[in-house]
Amino acid sequence: MMKRSAVTPYRISTFDLHLFAAVVEAGSITRGADAMHLSLAAASARLQKLEHALGTALLHRSKLGIRMTDAGRTLLRHAGRLERELEILHAEMAAHAHGIRSTIRLVCNTAAMTEYLPPLIGRFLAGHADVDIDLRELGSQDVLLVMRQEQADIGIVADYVQTEGLHTRMFVKDDLVAVFSSAASWPAGADVHFADLLEHPFVGLPAESGLSRFLQGRALQYGRGLHYRVRVRSFEAALSLVADGVGIAIVPAAAARRLAHARIGMARIADAWAARSLLLCTAGGTKPEGRAAQLFDFLARHGG
Known part of the structure; x- marks a missing residue:
């Protein structure tokens, strides 16, 4: 040497x-x-x-x-x-040279990315022409890691993760529900247990999505895997395939309500983890500063 x-x-x-x-x-x-x-x-x-x-x-x-x-x-x-x-x-x-003075780094889970953030971010950006948002989807555990390493300004996680050391605020309620073809023989209005759903084929999002990884982890607790007949890029595509009888899906209740129609049934999942909230979080136990603080407060005010 x-x-x-x-x-x-x-x-x-x-x-x-x-x-x-x-x-x-x-x-x-x-x-x-x-x-x-x-x-x-x-x-x-x-x-x-x-x-x-x-x-x-x-x-x-x-x-x-x-x-x-x-x-x-x-x-x-x-x-x-x-x-x-x-x-x-x-x-x-x-970006600064072209007059864009702020970039806010926001990391979030699948439900936040697909269901809740798009309209809120649209409203915020429309009122803040000097802001860009760098938006990435991660699983909630990965969001925590990014936030603790201070690689993002704002994170959004499901409340099943441990957020000690981070500053958090309520964002939205985000229950997960099971959706199935209305032609299937599910008891009307009955709750279902996740363990019973494992007997059925699934339609889901890509394997790398936060929701897919979360559900896979829950299945492994039962020593099982999820049998996906097909994976697609959006909840819209997933529920269309569910309506055709391809399989069942687990999605945020907000997505199920938004996409509901006569060919789809919905059941509440009885497991405690399915009744969840999404939390806004920032690193260091304090709120962010500048434009990031404004976005944080905006999301906290206008979430569900």
Whole structure:
């Protein structure tokens, strides 16, 4: 291992990180230098300075090419993340240059994304021309992780997760219900237990959606999996297939009411976790500042 000097005037640059990634991808310093439009001597010198600055070897060099050391693999992983963050930074700075002064980062679960946020965000953005919203859908547990790492301004989670350490406000009631074809032999108006639903085929959202992952976790508590006959991108498509008798679905009650028609029946799920609320949350135990605070208060006032 290289011995790092006590003082080094060299500062790691993003160009050198890009060069290192190019060399690794190309499999040789010569080809990596070509990709970066550098001479072999210049590329080698920059890589050596990078290794000295970090105090460790990043590459094993041989006549057959290069191989990364463990330190090199660690650097490559961080280099990719830094490049992505720089791309985001450039995009946000470009937005500022065009007069858009605020970007609010909002992460939420499936129900919030599909049922509750679109009309509210539309109203908020219509009244705040200087604001953009970076909106992402995640499962509630993943939303918590993002909020605790302070990678978003506002999160929306179902109330079954542990929100200690976060500032929370009620957003909306969001009960989950089972929907089925009206031609099926379900007792009218009767509650159903999730364990009994596992005997039936399902229609659902994509596997990566927050709601799908939540339901899969509940099924695993019974040592079972959910049998999906098909997955689709929206509640509208799911309920259309339910009406055709393809299977049952579990959706937010708001979606079931919005899309209800004569060919669909609805039953309340008796399990306690199905009667849930969605919570607004922010990191650090306090409300956000600036435009994010305005959006937080707007959603708290106008939620259900």
